[in-house]
Amino acid sequence: MPITNIFRKNISIFQCAVFIFILKSLIASSTAYAIIKNNAMPTDSLDILVLGTEGGVSSDNLSAFLIGPNDQSYSVACDAGSLLTGIESAVSQRNFSNISVPQDYPLSKAGYVLREHIKGYLISHAHLDHIAGLIIASPEDTKKPIYGSENTIGLIRDHYFNWQAWPNFGDQGNKPHLNKYDFQTLQNKQWQSIPNTSFKVAALPLSHSGVESNAFVIEYKQDLIVCLGDTGPDSVEKSNNIKALWQFIAPSVNKGRLKAIIIESSFTNDTPDDKLFGHLTPKYVNQSLADLAKEIKTPSLLTNLPVIISHVKPSLKKGANIELQMRSELASSNTLKVNFILPKQGQRIHLYALTNNN
Template sequence: MFKKSLLVLLYSVSTYAHAGFDIVTLGSKGGIQDGNLTAFLLKDSDEQNYIALDAGTIINGLIVADQQQAFKDLNVPPHSPYTKIGYLLREKIKGYFISHAHLDHLAGMIIASPDDSHKNIYGLASVNDTITETYFNWKAWPNFGNRGQGYQLGKYNYTDLSSQDWLPIKNTNLQVKALPLSHAGVESSAFIIKNNQKQIVAYLGDTGADRIEKSDLLNSLWSTLTPYIKNKQLKGIMIETSFSNDVAERSLYGHLTPKLLLEELTQLENKVGDKGALTGLPIVITHIKYSLLKQSDPQTMIQQQLNADNNIGVIFHFPAQGDHFQL
């Protein structure tokens, strides 16, 4: 019943009814749930190649998604030497977009790298620098990149992004620009992805609220998105809500709660126009932290708190690992 409701949620308002992007959830959680950490595949609805938005979980996410028929329309060519999972990894994922270099956003890529194919790692310069210095350095892991310490195996090509220009994404119909976000002293990123129909989707890595972070970076992102919303081009926003409102603001370490997310979305609504300017906009909630506590279900709490105080009219969607949906 829940999966059947996903598309109903995302298509319930006619403004957002024509899908521009297909998305597969490889990992939906943040924090400690290894095997299900933040990673989404995204492609233009009119093409076959994917990009990965973060890469906390890759191989296990592909296995789970395939078991749930997310790739039922994909046929592996008879001449391919690879399994379906291998074909997806090596032939259909055309690049990794890493929002920041915390392990729960790139561990899957690192682990899969020995058997991966040549592709680009896209990110802000600071993020790519951290990957080269911390992971692909012949100490934590062999250097599969094209820059950094020691012998460079050159499997991955680092591509630094900026907020100024649209960059074509190799082997896809998509373009991207990236804006910085504040994550408790770490530079995180928001990726704005555009297709040939000039439809866009915004994907945010980990971020704190401007009020808590003493930052203006989410405000700048909202200003960037405002004209796309006014022109009916924005298909949805994928954004974290790591903790419920029960977690004290001093203990968030650069993350959002339902209260803070709704505060930020209200700021966006004010930029776009009058009350109701965001009605029907799909908001995909990512990076909910897994809990080890008894009688604790963070996703249920976050879902209840967001829906209870949602006076903006957006539609919240909570993808599970393996889910395939459209924006």
């Protein structure tokens, strides 16, 4: 039988589209690797280390990303739903290869990364899938700041680190204070430096079905990364929070400073609006990015921009493959031709390679 007939009989149009999308991604990844191999990345470029990608149902792979210079001198965490499990996954994949643990250090490399490498936590909101890893790992952690809105800091202080749900490792709230974590309240759109790093961060509110979530705009020298917590689309949430975020970063985007966006896509497009519960779908991700394009002078600046998808909700249905469906739906309305990335836990994303692969 001719091979073309075999393909016609056994591969659906949907499967072909997914295959082509994955093939293109592999080619792009190979090109990016060649850039890394043949042209050493400057030490002032940024990497993103993926500690967790999902929004449930399992407890070992929840939203968390480390952001830091590619020389791995330090990092800050954007959310910490998974922490130690994500670090251990990255260590097993040799994605902390630039970190040398002192010979006399008493802990494993994973312990060293947790205690010494991470310089602070940016917590978008206090839902457990964004903070559970931090809470569980806190007895083994070292002194460092936790950043969030006044609402988020209050919930962490009063409902987690309160000597009832968990010992108070903070410096506020129910006494005694163990003073391991310094609670730092971020004011809307106000830049704040993160000690022991070259980072500045500003927080902006997001609407999460009645819960205040936040986006973090992280500045490193001339580069920006935007990390969004959970959010519904403005049109469904009856808000303008995502639009306000895009307006805030638009001047920097116009200067070519935006290097990546981390944004959630919890559900697939077949989820009705009244079942989103303050989350996005591929359709709404693309619509939100189109709104960003309207706020900047040159929409082509978004071409090939790394857009990292977080908080994907797995399905327990038999035969379901949410990742493949998500990839296909993101690609089908990707008119801006951004570079959608659905990462794996433990993966290191080299932004220099991706943003210079044009």
